[in-house]
Amino acid sequence: MSSNSAASDSSPAAIINARSRTGQRSGVDWVSLFDDPGECAHRFPDVEVLIQWIDDYLIRPNQNLGRTGAVCPFVKQAVKGHTIWTAVIPGDTEPTVDAMQDMVDDAMDIYTDLIDTETDTPLHTVVTIFPDLTDCRPIDTVQSARKSQFVERGLMLGQFYPGCRQTGLWNKDFYPLDSPMPMLVVRKMMKSDFPFLVSNQEWLFAYLSQYAPDLPARLRRSIAERLQVHGQQSESFAELRVHDINQRLD
Numbered sequence: 001m002s003s004n005s006a007a008s009d010s011s012p013a014a015i016i017n018a019r020s021r022t023g024q025r026s027g028v029d030w031v032s033l034f035d036d037p038g039e040c041a042h043r044f045p046d047v048e049v050l051i052q053w054i055d056d057y058l059i060r061p062n063q064n065l066g067r068t069g070a071v072c073p074f075v076k077q078a079v080k081g082h083t084i085w086t087a088v089i090p091g092d093t094e095p096t097v098d099a100m101q102d103m104v105d106d107a108m109d110i111y112t113d114l115i116d117t118e119t120d121t122p123l124h125t126v127v128t129i130f131p132d133l134t135d136c137r138p139i140d141t142v143q144s145a146r147k148s149q150f151v152e153r154g155l156m157l158g159q160f161y162p163g164c165r166q167t168g169l170w171n172k173d174f175y176p177l178d179s180p181m182p183m184l185v186v187r188k189m190m191k192s193d194f195p196f197l198v199s200n201q202e203w204l205f206a207y208l209s210q211y212a213p214d215l216p217a218r219l220r221r222s223i224a225e226r227l228q229v230h231g232q233q234s235e236s237f238a239e240l241r242v243h244d245i246n247q248r249l250d
């Protein structure tokens with residue numbers, strides 16, 4: 001994996017001030033979006049849509065959210081800390097599922113390297129945007145295929161696209177992943193992610209290993225087995241929430 005570096009001078013409107021990292025499998029560059037948003041938007045016009053969505057939606061309250069505060073409480077800190085890393089995958093030919101999986105595997109490696117080398121902040125987010133993707137089913141396919149690999153490492157892989165109908169934690173009729181462009185997002189696993197992990201015993205074991213590491217492994221395994229929720233109930237995220245509106249689980 002490459003270290004922080006300027007983008008290639010051969011690229012149009014090459015990034016000068018923004019840090020970038022390149023995936024070994026895909027050759028894709030992820031750029032630190034808020035190092036210089038103007039330069040990033042000049043090189044990748046589609047990131048203007050992302051920046052606007054962050055400003056108008058993610059960092060603001062929403063009356064349908066079901067709680068007070070921003071839609072995503074951590075994004076404002078990530079914007080301030082310049083820890084949102086973004087790649088744009090344009091093209092007339094839609095990428096294959098295999099190519100997209102290589103990209104998210106690279107994104108996971110880049111995220112891991114970032115938290116290893118920039119230990120002062122845990123809020124890095126690695127975003128891969130597919131602005132020309134017209135059929136969003138591959139987004140769900142890749143997210144489903146790679147979720148276990150990410151969860152095992154204490155990470156989450158989120159699928160965002162127009163019309164995404166995954167419900168939120170606070171209102172089953174609110175769809176926080178409905179975004180203006182298709183994207184796959186790597187972030188740290190949070191304590192509040194429990195409802196999204198209850199359908200799989202291995203995910204629960206990874207969750208407990210992340211947040212209750214002092215428990216013996218056999219006990220973590222036993223708790224995970226007992227906590228697993230089967231069937232359609234595992235999709236009722238709001239009902240599975242374990243914290244109240246005044247309790248923030250970072």
